[in-house]
Amino acid sequence: MSATIEIVEPGLATTVQDLGRIGHYNVGIPQSGAMDGLSADMANAIVGNPSDAAVLECTYMGPKFRVSAPVRIGVAGAPVPVKVNGEERSEWQPIDLEAGDEVSFGVIQGGTRYYVAVAGGVDVPVALGSRSTYALGALGGFEGRKLEAGDELPVGDPAEATEPREIPESVRPSFPKDVEIRVVRGLYDHLLSDAGRAAFYDSTWTLTPVADRIGLRFKGPGVEWNEREQPFGAGSDPSNIVDAGYAVGSIQIPGGTEPIILHRDAVSGGGYAMVATVISADMDMLARLSPGTTARFVEVSLDDAVAARKEMSALRASLRD
Incomplete structure (x- = not known):
């Protein structure tokens, strides 16, 4: 038995x-x-x-x-x-x-x-x-x-x-209270103003207790959006778009105030602009963060993201060597 x-x-x-x-x-x-x-x-x-x-x-x-x-x-x-x-x-x-x-x-x-x-x-x-x-x-x-x-x-x-x-x-993984999160630019990065983009990448953000299998919400100084006429079908908030698909790791900033990183149980689409996407190699690290952890978003290239994914794959393969 x-x-x-x-x-x-x-x-x-x-x-x-x-x-x-x-x-x-x-x-x-x-x-x-x-x-x-x-x-x-x-x-x-x-x-x-x-x-x-x-x-x-x-x-x-x-x-x-x-x-x-x-x-x-x-x-x-x-x-x-x-x-x-x-x-x-x-x-x-x-x-x-x-x-x-x-x-x-x-x-x-x-x-x-x-x-x-x-x-x-x-x-x-x-x-x-x-x-x-x-x-x-x-x-x-x-x-x-x-x-x-x-x-x-x-x-x-x-x-x-x-x-x-x-x-x-x-x-073995570490569990620091201050981290850098590597990201690539999202499909709607262009909706951020220059000042908004600078705030996103130059600011320190703090993980709130609103963090679960769906997503992790950070607080910080907020970001600024470009002024534009909202397209038909989008909401009135400048962070709204006509619905689009979300990648796992997508970062939304509803209202421009608190970035939310979508994780394993997140919905696959919706009406918020995706300003960046966390690279796959850093998604496990995100899951280890506890509320109060401070973070900075660091932009990397697609080549960097692919190289980091290969490093992570090699590490996991070595566990059974």
Whole structure:
């Protein structure tokens, strides 16, 4: 009989996630998946899983769970005390559990999210090619929602896992309180005035508590828009446009005051101007930011963005070398 994970306490917002649901954004279904994909991948590497195995994404306050049979788990991401039957264990390395063992977590010590992988993966049904939870659409994961007390999650065949490993400290992500976010110019950058563009790139912005799987809102000095006659079908605010598709990582500034960066569960289109787009290599870093973190937007070229993506791909490939 395969092992199960019984949720004793669900934590604040614990969901099942994998690499994401790619290929359905054109019909309004977000990719979802682990917000901090690198940390999720590291958790999987610890227990010998492939990178696409489903894990638990734990936000701020983690769950308490009990296992029904011997399993191996790995925890990676934001620093947090890990306890097995009340005894402290370590992140970033394999943890072997026996039947009936109970795992709990202390108070998060930085960042926002950490990930729990189990050898064999969390074996919930595949929905549109992914086990990821899209809670707003009640799709995927465990019954399309965040976990609740009493849920029992099946575990896949651990025989398919390779040798476990510890993640070297040199490649573990950091959780700073001041960051640079690399961006390329967006399709509607031209709607900003010169002063507005300068304010966007030269100012320091602070992450607000309004930050979740849909997007992250920053506060700062605001930006100025060029004066123009709004096109038919757009709203009256200068940040409004006639509806257009959004890329993941798009930055909107409704009203010109607070930039919002769209993340994994964001809608695929709407009526706000996209002034810039965060490069893919920095999206995991964004997911680690906690409220109060200060940030500056740094413009890079498309070539720079592609090079950074290659570096990130190489890092993730090295986890299983």
